[in-house]
Amino acid sequence: MRRFKWLAVVLALALVAAACGDSDSDDTTTTAGDTQTTDTVDLTQGGDLTFHMVTHSDDGPFWSVVKRGMDDACAAVQVACVWSPSVNTPEKQVQDIEAAITAGSDGIAISLASPDQVGPAAEKVVAAGIPLYTLNSGLNQYKALGAVTHIGQTEFVAGQGAGERFSALGVTHVLCARQEQSNVGLEERCEGLADTFSGTVSSEFAGVDQDVPAQEASIAALLAADTSIDAILGVGPIIAISALNASETAGRGAAIGGFDLTPELLDAIEAGTVAFTVDQQQYLQGYLPIILMFWHATNQNTAGGGLPVLTGPGFITPDNATAVKELSAAGTR
Amino acid sequence: MATDVATADVPASVPDERLAYRGPIQRLLVQPEIGALVGAIAIWVFFWAVTVPFGTAGGTANWLDVAATLGIMAVAVAMLMIGGEFDLSAGAMTGATAILVIMLVKDTGELGGAGLSLWIGIPLSLVLALGIGWFNGTLVERTGLPSFIVTLGAFFVIKGAKLGFAKLFFETIQVGRIDEGAGYDFWRKIFSAVWTRNDHIFNSRDIFYVGLLIIGGVAILVGLLELTYKRRTPFNLGGLPITGIGVAAGLVGLFALHATDGIAANFIWAAVMGAGVAIGAYGIALWRFEPNQDRGRLQLSSEVLRLAGIGTGLLALGVVLGLILDSAPKIEDREIVNIFFLLTEQGLRAILFVGLAIAGLVVLLIAASRAKKSSDTSGAALSLYTALGVTVLAFIIRSEAEAPKFRTELFSALLLIALVMATWAVVGLYFAQRRGPDPAADRLGRSLAIGGVLLATLGVVVRLLFTKDSELATLVGQTQFRISILWFIIAAAVATWILARTRFGSWTFAVGGSKSASRQVGVPAARTKTQLFMIVSGAAWLVGMLLAFRLNTIQASTGDGKEFEYIIAAVVGGTLLTGGYGTAAGAAIGALIMAMSQQGIPFAGWNSDWRFVFLGSILLLAVLANNYIRKTAEAAS
Numbered sequence: 001m002r003r004f005k006w007l008a009v010v011l012a013l014a015l016v017a018a019a020c021g022d023s024d025s026d027d028t029t030t031t032a033g034d035t036q037t038t039d040t041v042d043l044t045q046g047g048d049l050t051f052h053m054v055t056h057s058d059d060g061p062f063w064s065v066v067k068r069g070m071d072d073a074c075a076a077v078q079v080a081c082v083w084s085p086s087v088n089t090p091e092k093q094v095q096d097i098e099a100a101i102t103a104g105s106d107g108i109a110i111s112l113a114s115p116d117q118v119g120p121a122a123e124k125v126v127a128a129g130i131p132l133y134t135l136n137s138g139l140n141q142y143k144a145l146g147a148v149t150h151i152g153q154t155e156f157v158a159g160q161g162a163g164e165r166f167s168a169l170g171v172t173h174v175l176c177a178r179q180e181q182s183n184v185g186l187e188e189r190c191e192g193l194a195d196t197f198s199g200t201v202s203s204e205f206a207g208v209d210q211d212v213p214a215q216e217a218s219i220a221a222l223l224a225a226d227t228s229i230d231a232i233l234g235v236g237p238i239i240a241i242s243a244l245n246a247s248e249t250a251g252r253g254a255a256i257g258g259f260d261l262t263p264e265l266l267d268a269i270e271a272g273t274v275a276f277t278v279d280q281q282q283y284l285q286g287y288l289p290i291i292l293m294f295w296h297a298t299n300q301n302t303a304g305g306g307l308p309v310l311t312g313p314g315f316i317t318p319d320n321a322t323a324v325k326e327l328s329a330a331g332t333r
Numbered sequence: 334m335a336t337d338v339a340t341a342d343v344p345a346s347v348p349d350e351r352l353a354y355r356g357p358i359q360r361l362l363v364q365p366e367i368g369a370l371v372g373a374i375a376i377w378v379f380f381w382a383v384t385v386p387f388g389t390a391g392g393t394a395n396w397l398d399v400a401a402t403l404g405i406m407a408v409a410v411a412m413l414m415i416g417g418e419f420d421l422s423a424g425a426m427t428g429a430t431a432i433l434v435i436m437l438v439k440d441t442g443e444l445g446g447a448g449l450s451l452w453i454g455i456p457l458s459l460v461l462a463l464g465i466g467w468f469n470g471t472l473v474e475r476t477g478l479p480s481f482i483v484t485l486g487a488f489f490v491i492k493g494a495k496l497g498f499a500k501l502f503f504e505t506i507q508v509g510r511i512d513e514g515a516g517y518d519f520w521r522k523i524f525s526a527v528w529t530r531n532d533h534i535f536n537s538r539d540i541f542y543v544g545l546l547i548i549g550g551v552a553i554l555v556g557l558l559e560l561t562y563k564r565r566t567p568f569n570l571g572g573l574p575i576t577g578i579g580v581a582a583g584l585v586g587l588f589a590l591h592a593t594d595g596i597a598a599n600f601i602w603a604a605v606m607g608a609g610v611a612i613g614a615y616g617i618a619l620w621r622f623e624p625n626q627d628r629g630r631l632q633l634s635s636e637v638l639r640l641a642g643i644g645t646g647l648l649a650l651g652v653v654l655g656l657i658l659d660s661a662p663k664i665e666d667r668e669i670v671n672i673f674f675l676l677t678e679q680g681l682r683a684i685l686f687v688g689l690a691i692a693g694l695v696v697l698l699i700a701a702s703r704a705k706k707s708s709d710t711s712g713a714a715l716s717l718y719t720a721l722g723v724t725v726l727a728f729i730i731r732s733e734a735e736a737p738k739f740r741t742e743l744f745s746a747l748l749l750i751a752l753v754m755a756t757w758a759v760v761g762l763y764f765a766q767r768r769g770p771d772p773a774a775d776r777l778g779r780s781l782a783i784g785g786v787l788l789a790t791l792g793v794v795v796r797l798l799f800t801k802d803s804e805l806a807t808l809v810g811q812t813q814f815r816i817s818i819l820w821f822i823i824a825a826a827v828a829t830w831i832l833a834r835t836r837f838g839s840w841t842f843a844v845g846g847s848k849s850a851s852r853q854v855g856v857p858a859a860r861t862k863t864q865l866f867m868i869v870s871g872a873a874w875l876v877g878m879l880l881a882f883r884l885n886t887i888q889a890s891t892g893d894g895k896e897f898e899y900i901i902a903a904v905v906g907g908t909l910l911t912g913g914y915g916t917a918a919g920a921a922i923g924a925l926i927m928a929m930s931q932q933g934i935p936f937a938g939w940n941s942d943w944r945f946v947f948l949g950s951i952l953l954l955a956v957l958a959n960n961y962i963r964k965t966a967e968a969a970s
Contacts, residue, residue: 059496060888204940205941220395221936224386250811251810252810263507263509
């Protein structure tokens, strides 16, 4: 892994060197040497490029992998990167985007979990002549806002994939349990599920991740209220485990599906108590925007061809859980 | 002298209203938590009525689980708020102590993790938690800055430290596996033991349950009589045989009711039991209380008659509308049912019926209290009339409702209420109320009432904790009561005792009411406040342990943002935001209200999009009712 990264760094820098001409080659070689020994992001070197990644991240298990992808990409192409997590607060995200514009960013990647609130700020990015990319959430809005492309999983397609899996498991009534109340992406997952699933789908908010016991109790209450529920899709990794515990206590033996991954969820899949989890391979959602913005800035390349760049869905089932677990422990899955 | 002239002007027969005797029951109603208690009962009845699982043991375990951790914190936060300060770091601290103890016991080799035994890690984490509380308190005291700002800063620091250290030491935002620590098996029993109801079978449970409820109820009734009526000297032993007859009739009715099966027999034995209660109460009154010399004649003023007419009309209207709407077409639209059950035709019917019935009964009760002013006879007549109204309602519900809980449980409860009202009216007619203090009677009455409440509670607890073979066959899944509920009860009891009975408790009220004034009379204000902050951080430590041992893996954001829920629970429970007023028991009830409202919505199967609308409305109503009751009580006192 480390060897590969080193190669990527050298390769990237060689390309930079080629693009910049011979006069700069001494500098970049030195930089590559530095990177090799320290393996950290050097904010003062790597051209004058600064990229901003402004997301609704809560720095949870999911987003820390995205950030890891961003950090690795920034180290690979030797640029300065700013990570601004807004913790599901659209107002803060808007402020962070405006701050990035003011700072004269060379490229801004944003997640559009709340398109209506954050959309106007995203338009300002385009108006300021800064390349805009969307990641994670924002598939349906990126084009209208003038973003170059969207890097992520289409939530609806991911939900559809989960629906097909539940249909194959032979269950009849899936509870789609959400851990946030007004996140478009989570709603789309449930809508995608309802689209392909052969039986009934109930979509409910079941408590936030900050209070796991209450989340578990809410799911238990929903199970008690409707005895026909025989499967639960938790649209996040923590709520999937809450669903598993609630179902076990209630003696329902419901089939459990999850979204994204945590060590616990992987253990549960390995043990067979959770049927699958939908993996959107979010490392790429942090890595790819930086790389794309880098080539956009240095080589005027625009990837995607007007279509989104999809990073998923991939599925983790008892078959591949062990392999993914090792990668997850390394912090890249 | 001038004062003599002034005194002479006041007729001797009119006592100073400020010195007027207020009975223990009136004094009870001025307690800060009484509004919350009424609200909690109303919310429980509401969700019990509109959902199937809420009132079952499983449903109770569910919402008590949510209430427990919230309640432990709410009780501590209420103490701090009474002391006039806030702690916004309380929520984040619950997650921080959980992560801290895991880090102390985990051995990760190269990076972080002290690898200590839990026997060292747990006390050490408590010391560190208390240190944070001490820091918060000292900083607030030394700088004189508002605690709102100081603890907001502490909140951000703790929140960031949780994330930062977790990622630094473990490279993930989840810190886990406390079960690897030495001594885990012991400490798990302390912090994460579970009582699984399915494993505890007690086949004669219901006899215990009903028996304890009845003994408790009778004790409460006798206690309230003792608190209200005037003792006679010497006692009239002639009352005792009548009491005996009443008790015998009650027992015969009870056992016959338990032994027989069949509607007609049930009604007969229930009537015998009811008569036994009434006769027994009358006998006790005859034995212990002065007869009423001045019961007056039946005089119904035009105002009383008008009120009685309005009340009767409202009741009748409710019944008629309920019957008419029954034949209306039903709404079968699943979407609407999903959003809100109460918007359906059946829901509308229920709202109209319940609303009109309650309005009618309230008007009748007002009429009864007005009538009592003219003469005791008139008051008793109106009370009996109201009891009759309740009985009629009970039978209508029995004939119209479909769910067994309404047909049997609500029906029985309403009949019982009618019986108590009627008994109370008759006793009030024939015996004289006490108009002055009587310590012996107060003590006995209070002990009986409190003992009765405890016995009845014990009955409910027995029913919740044990199952029966016959019940087990139909149960799906396990009902688990977590030890956090016990910790919650302990925390509420200890905090109530501290506030009510210790010097530290008095100091807390003093520094919250007026810090400078309390300091001038010698209260160590700074120390008291710092200790209050330490109580909050100690409670956060307890909740952190409960979380760590329950979940095994804690994520860094655990508890963030919960601090406002603690404050809300305390306020719903009657604690003032301005300090100096409130109780710990009230905060505990506030936590119950929050948990019941939060969990009742998924139990009802309502669309969760409306959850916060509902939650917000309930909280507003609870606070408004609380405020109203307190103002009324203070104005009356």
